[in-house]
Amino acid sequence: MSREEMRELQGKRLHKLVDLVYHNTPFYRNKLQEMDITPDDIQTIDDIVKLPFTTKQDLRDNYPYGLQAASLQEIVRVHASSGTTGNPTVVGYTRRDLEIWKEATARCLAAYGVSRDDVFSVGYGYGLFTGGLGLHYGVEHLGATVIPTSTGNTEKHLHLLRDLKVTGLACTPSYALYLAEAMDKYGLTKEDLHLKIGAFGAEPWTENMRKEIEDKLGLQAYNIYGLSEISGPGVSYECSCKCGSHICEDHFYPEIIDPETGRVLPYGETGELVFTTLTKTGMPLLRYRTKDLTSLIADPCACGRTNVRMTRIIGRSDDMLIIRGINVFPSQVESVILEMKEFEPQYMLIVDRQGNLDTLEVQVELRKELYSDEMGTLLGLKKKLADRLKSVLSISANVKLMEPNSIPRSEGKSKHVIDYRKLK
Amino acid sequence: MTIKQISVFLENKSGRINDVTKALAKAGINMHAFSMAETTDFGILRLIVSDVERAIVVLREANFSVVQTDVICISCPNVAGSLSVILEHLADKNIFIEYMYAFAQGDQANVVIRPTDLQRCLEVLQENKCNVLTNRTL
Numbered sequence: 435m436s437r438e439e440m441r442e443l444q445g446k447r448l449h450k451l452v453d454l455v456y457h458n459t460p461f462y463r464n465k466l467q468e469m470d471i472t473p474d475d476i477q478t479i480d481d482i483v484k485l486p487f488t489t490k491q492d493l494r495d496n497y498p499y500g501l502q503a504a505s506l507q508e509i510v511r512v513h514a515s516s517g518t519t520g521n522p523t524v525v526g527y528t529r530r531d532l533e534i535w536k537e538a539t540a541r542c543l544a545a546y547g548v549s550r551d552d553v554f555s556v557g558y559g560y561g562l563f564t565g566g567l568g569l570h571y572g573v574e575h576l577g578a579t580v581i582p583t584s585t586g587n588t589e590k591h592l593h594l595l596r597d598l599k600v601t602g603l604a605c606t607p608s609y610a611l612y613l614a615e616a617m618d619k620y621g622l623t624k625e626d627l628h629l630k631i632g633a634f635g636a637e638p639w640t641e642n643m644r645k646e647i648e649d650k651l652g653l654q655a656y657n658i659y660g661l662s663e664i665s666g667p668g669v670s671y672e673c674s675c676k677c678g679s680h681i682c683e684d685h686f687y688p689e690i691i692d693p694e695t696g697r698v699l700p701y702g703e704t705g706e707l708v709f710t711t712l713t714k715t716g717m718p719l720l721r722y723r724t725k726d727l728t729s730l731i732a733d734p735c736a737c738g739r740t741n742v743r744m745t746r747i748i749g750r751s752d753d754m755l756i757i758r759g760i761n762v763f764p765s766q767v768e769s770v771i772l773e774m775k776e777f778e779p780q781y782m783l784i785v786d787r788q789g790n791l792d793t794l795e796v797q798v799e800l801r802k803e804l805y806s807d808e809m810g811t812l813l814g815l816k817k818k819l820a821d822r823l824k825s826v827l828s829i830s831a832n833v834k835l836m837e838p839n840s841i842p843r844s845e846g847k848s849k850h851v852i853d854y855r856k857l858k
Numbered sequence: 859m860t861i862k863q864i865s866v867f868l869e870n871k872s873g874r875i876n877d878v879t880k881a882l883a884k885a886g887i888n889m890h891a892f893s894m895a896e897t898t899d900f901g902i903l904r905l906i907v908s909d910v911e912r913a914i915v916v917l918r919e920a921n922f923s924v925v926q927t928d929v930i931c932i933s934c935p936n937v938a939g940s941l942s943v944i945l946e947h948l949a950d951k952n953i954f955i956e957y958m959y960a961f962a963q964g965d966q967a968n969v970v971i972r973p974t975d976l977q978r979c980l981e982v983l984q985e986n987k988c989n990v991l992t993n994r995t996l
Contacts, residue, residue, distance in 0.1 A: 800867055802918045804925035807865030807902055808956055809895050835900050837869050839921040 445478040447712035458503040497521040514562040528716040539572025542671030550577040557605030564666030607639040614650035624652035638747040642772035678743030764850040785853040794831040860928040862910040867923040893959035931991040936967040
């Protein structure tokens with residue numbers, strides 16, 4: 435499909451979407467009337483800039499069903515995202531929404547090279563979180579075999595991978611690393627497994643992490659991106675080129691905005707990713723602000739696909755730390771640590787304030803094969819990491835060397851920051 | 859002529875040395891000597907043990923970061939000035955010592971030395987007829 439054909443399709447769908455929410459979602463009807471906009475004002479995809487943004491706070495304020503455009507009779511499933519602060523975010527899906535979602539997820543899997551011959555283990559949590567069921571139905575829809583392993587039992591997971599000759603694995607990248615670490619413990623090597631393809635997402639990760647996962651598990655690791663507000667995993671996916679994630683933009687229209695001003699930024703510039711759900715009917719959203727920071731590429735991909743790609747998420751505009759006035763992303767620290775072979779791929783940032791000065795402590799674990807038993811060498815290693823962090827972050831960090839396995843591991847989204855400043 | 863020493867990385871928190879000794883005790887491994895080097899936030903515990911290979915496996919299983927190093931162990935009379943004589947020989951030949959520790963019992967004292975140049979240090983000690991111990995004579 436050419437870019438022009440895509441834009442025409444998006445324009446038609448956007449008009450229908452605005453018509454739908456104007457007549458079925460009081461929240462949007464009120465907003466649009468306040469702005470003096472009717473569905474007739476929205477005819478092409480370029481008209482999207484006239485529409486209001488939607489934020490996570492809007493979803494919370496209208497908890498639980500305030501943003502649904504369909505009646506509960508038409509809603510066949512509900513997912514919810516973890517509410518760490520305030521109400522959880524509740525999303526209802528019509529039968530049609532679920533069809534589109536599984537189609538989108540199957541597209542991702544096809545792009546990774548998954549076929550009906552593959553056996554896929556889904557190691558995302560099954561439940562309110564969209565990761566488990568999202569991948570589950572995508573794998574089934576494609577016709578491959580799905581094993582709903584879920585999270586929680588690493589030993590059993592490893593044995594299933596081996597015994598059922600599993601070729602595909604879907605989980606968070608940090609859990610993939612955790613599985614690789616656990617293989618040692620249970621006396622397994624990557625040669626005992628049959629893994630070929632990995633679909634990893636639900637948290638930002640880096641190119642170094644990809645290399646480490648591919649090396650340790652013996653598979654090709656691909657990004658899968660999604661969020662429950664928009665549907666779930668399957669909003670975008672990498673192809674064999676691994677050069678950005680293709681967005682299913684016939685269903686999910688992407689924009690990049692300046693998070694401060696809301697102004698739309700051109701292709702190539704980094705800002706906050708915003709999605710409009712062009713075809714959803716359960717809880718359609720106009721210009722939903724994801725808080726994910728990335729940029730878009732519109733050039734055709736070497737794989738032949740013409741849909742827009744998003745680059746790697748460099749952080750979230752809300753997990754961005756401001757330390758001594760400098761913006762710090764945990765992913766920056768991660769990339770430095772993964773480059774240094776002396777350390778395990780685990781880390782924790784401890785942010786605190788002493789007097790009026792912010793402090794940053796970076797905890798890293800030494801590998802079980804101790805690098806050296808000379809004090810000077812270990813102190814040198816510590817300094818080397820501190821120097822690299824300083825050059826990448828532009829602020830100095832106090833490095834703390836830790837024993838192996840002393841930083842808590844998690845099976846879901848890993849927690850990499852403890853910020854004591856908020857408590858004071 | 860060298861003997862095998864193991865070194866364990868320890869965070870500065872109470873009970874960690876005890877965790878090492880407990881793990882070794884459980885595996886029936888005896889400690890002949892040890893020394894502790896420390897900075898403000900971590901330390902290195904260096905040990906001479908009865909079963910080096912097994913000690914490394916046991917400690918790594920218990921999530922310790924461990925490395926094996928070669929060191930030289932010499933025996934000298936437990937009288938004033940005897941260590942000074944040996945160190946004089948090493949200083950004469952510009953042998954640099956990274957670290958050392960010692961333990962005395964009865965009329966003998968044993969000294970563990972980690973020089974920068976292991977081979978050269980051994981040569982100097984042997985030229986001067988020092989009593990260098992092996993794993994067997996230890």
